[in-house]
Amino acid sequence: MFELSLLICGLAVILCLWRVALGPTAYDRILAVNAVGSLVIIGITLHGFFMGRPEFIDIAILYALINFIGTIAILKLFSENKNKKN
Amino acid sequence: MAEFLINGFLIFLLAIIAVVAIRSIKIFSTVMLAGAYSLICAIIFVSLDAVDVAFTEAAVGAGLSTVLYIAAMRHLPKREKVVNDNTIFAFIVCFGVGCLLIWASFDLPVIGDPMAPIHQHVGPYYISNTKPDMGIPNLVTGVLASYRGYDTLGETVVIFTAGLGVLLLLGDGKNRDKNE
Numbered sequence: 001m002f003e004l005s006l007l008i009c010g011l012a013v014i015l016c017l018w019r020v021a022l023g024p025t026a027y028d029r030i031l032a033v034n035a036v037g038s039l040v041i042i043g044i045t046l047h048g049f050f051m052g053r054p055e056f057i058d059i060a061i062l063y064a065l066i067n068f069i070g071t072i073a074i075l076k077l078f079s080e081n082k083n084k085k086n
Numbered sequence: 087m088a089e090f091l092i093n094g095f096l097i098f099l100l101a102i103i104a105v106v107a108i109r110s111i112k113i114f115s116t117v118m119l120a121g122a123y124s125l126i127c128a129i130i131f132v133s134l135d136a137v138d139v140a141f142t143e144a145a146v147g148a149g150l151s152t153v154l155y156i157a158a159m160r161h162l163p164k165r166e167k168v169v170n171d172n173t174i175f176a177f178i179v180c181f182g183v184g185c186l187l188i189w190a191s192f193d194l195p196v197i198g199d200p201m202a203p204i205h206q207h208v209g210p211y212y213i214s215n216t217k218p219d220m221g222i223p224n225l226v227t228g229v230l231a232s233y234r235g236y237d238t239l240g241e242t243v244v245i246f247t248a249g250l251g252v253l254l255l256l257g258d259g260k261n262r263d264k265n266e
Contacts, residue, residue, distance in 0.1 A: 013099065017106075062145070
């Protein structure tokens, strides 16, 4: 069960990286990196259960917080650029 | 076997991200890929049981570095300047150093080997004395905050001084409009 979930997570990460590399607009890239972050959170949790050490879930929580800050910073940059043009 | 497969897959992902980040011309795309690289790196650290390193990588690598890159990107053009120099010599040097490093890695002890020299120096002392000395179970915290407390204090002072110097040089941005 955990093996299958990890496998699906891995495939999803590859698809997201594809979108980061090729994504025509910047917003595609932001969304894709955000999705990679979410998949990493799921992956760490699954890895913990898979290896029989589910104590590491708190790292997954930290990742969730950090992921949020990075995205906010990027979007703030975009909104500032937009204001400059107007 | 499963652990080997997971680590191999993660390192394969890292290699792909690194190549794509180097090849991409758009700076924004490179910054985004660097963030993804840090995230994957942090899973590898978790997988190697280095949880505190993974914490640092997630906080500094994926969080803070991305924000700093984005702040620096505001002052840069959107695309890299493409340089078509002859890079064969650089490739040979990199390839040679890589081969040397791989060759040197055969002499490293096995991961987690308790008889490795690094685990025989002061490690056993910390393992047996941290709990009686400090009364806390976390060895890393015990070493950083108490056995090497002055060292950590010095590092903190150095980083604080560096930050203060950068702030004094760059200013807080309030006087920018007068000069422009």
